[in-house]
Amino acid sequence: MNISAHKAAREAGAELHPRHRWNLTSRRARARVVNWLFKYYFLFSILALCLVLAMVIFFIGKTAMLTFQEVTPAEFFFSFDWTPEEDRFGAALFIVNTLSLTLLTLIIAVPLSLGMAILIAEIAPAWVKKFVSPLLDLLVGIPSIVYGYLGLTVLLPLLRELSGEGLGDGLLAAALVLTIMILPTISRISEDAISAVPRKYRDASYALGATRLQTTFRVVLPAAGRGIVAAIILGMTRAIGETMAVVMVIGNTPQLAKSLFAPTSVLTSNIVMQISNVDFDSTWNYSLHLMAFLLLLISFVLILIIRIIGRKGGA
């Protein structure tokens, strides 16, 4: 009875009271304005992102291109002789070293972190997940310099002991430090992806008589493929751009790494080591900018490659 009375009153109000009607249209107008505002707000956000990217490409690129006034592209990209104090600017060694360091890191890190992710998401009981997930989140947030310092004080002496080398710095040390750094990133995100695979897929697989191992590798992992690829990309870009941790354990010597223990240098570590010691208006400075630009391109290309592999694997 009460309800119908209310309803009647409301209808009457909508019909009769102009104030009430105005209120209604104002609510509609407000919704429209808010919608409009949010549309432009989101548009602004994406534009801001594009602007930053464009500025990075433009300003780094502009300085970078000045390199080619003095150095031929052939020398820069294919010569292995980086002796800038004598005007020899061959950056090929940094490119090769960066690629091999990233590859080595991924070879060690991906199987390990996928194993961790599968354990947490598929095998371990729920309380382990509750305990380990926040721990991984914490590890993701640790600043890289801390990992670098651990590498310098704990990992290097250990490597010296094991290998009998005098120094221990080199690709292997850097790859191990990077692995520890990106393990939590990759495993945390892949674990999310694996957990998001619907339960019915597993049920169907078990119903067909598959073992847990078969279910995990044939059903769950392919279904979570996209998420895992995203996880690997995030880990890889963190590894390829990492500077401080790498500088502390790689030896910072501009030469091609002929062994895992040879002191060497990658794009990032070379930029940070030399940028503060060069003239503003020198080819040396320009070429360091070009190396930064190159780093951008390399990570872009690697992301593309991994996406293509991921798509093929997922299909």
Add this chain to the structure above:
Amino acid sequence: MKWLKKLSLAAIASAFLLSATLTGSAGAKDELKGKITVNGSTALLPLTLQAAKEFQKLHPKVKIAASGKGSVTGPQAVKKGIADIGACDWDASEDVPGFKKFEGQVANKVAVIPFATIVNKSVKVDSLTTEQLKGIYSGKITNWKDVGGDDKDIVVITRSFGSGTRVNYQAKALGGGDIVKKEKNYKEVGSSGDMKTAVATTPNSIGYIDLTYISGDDIKAVKHNGVEATVENVINGKYKIWSYGYYMTKGQPTGETKAFIEYVQSKKFQEGSLKKLKFIPISAMK
């Protein structure tokens, strides 16, 4: 929760007010005011910071912003007009190996910086000659037994090219000799602090650093041609590995910049705080 918000707002506001009144009221007795920006060498940074602290106490209206990166950034920042003073470990108004002179800049001597060869505590050698150092850094001598130590590989740690410490060390300790990179047992580091850490943690390593940084049990200074690296030996002329630290300015310094440099060069500062920081007064070198 509202009261908490109000309370914190009030606290922040009062903090601002307090700091404003404190900086505002601290003496208006002298007419010197302005802003001095100092950039450049990390080796000279402790000295600059200490001098800035004392100078601002005397002249509260002068603001000094000091930062350190690498020696060459000092004169570069002065050239670009970013800084009033560029701290540099060499005289940047003249050519040095690797760097051209900076036209139109004046070098003001502010301190004497001694450098020393250091080795890890595991090394038994306690004196090296210029020739031996040359051999080690050019890669001809690779084992400690060749210079009177144990049968262990020498691990060479060096600063990257362009470092002021490296420029001075090469000129004075190696007699202009080269530092040659090697396939193994060779590492470059980016700062004096990194040098200390690297030599302290790497067995059988050798490196070089400002005398002020040497402390602790993990590293030890090595005698150069039999002369110990001490402040006294620098002053009496026996120990050769040292250089002046310079404040580079665009033309002759003027106004508050001039007053600041004069303060750093003053007897009071040179004999007081500068000595405490283990630099050597410029007046001592005659």
